[in-house]
Amino acid sequence: MKNKVSIGDRVELVFINDSMTRLKPGAQGTVTKIEAETDETLIWVQWDNGEQLALLDPIDKYKVVKK
DSSP: OOOOOOTTTTEEEOOOOOOOHHHHHHHHHEEEEEEEOOEEEEEEEEESSOEEEEETTTEEEEEEOOO
């Protein structure tokens, strides 16, 4: 999902390729940092459940719910 996301945006998890996380689809959080790489982007999120975990775009799927 090529979303235009910025620091401070609220995002909702659609899919994450991480079996160790407690996050489930529908979880929401706030973007705190964005690290752009060549083929991937790390989108660091402070999740409402207390976890701080990065989404790996384009592997993990999310949607921006509020700017």
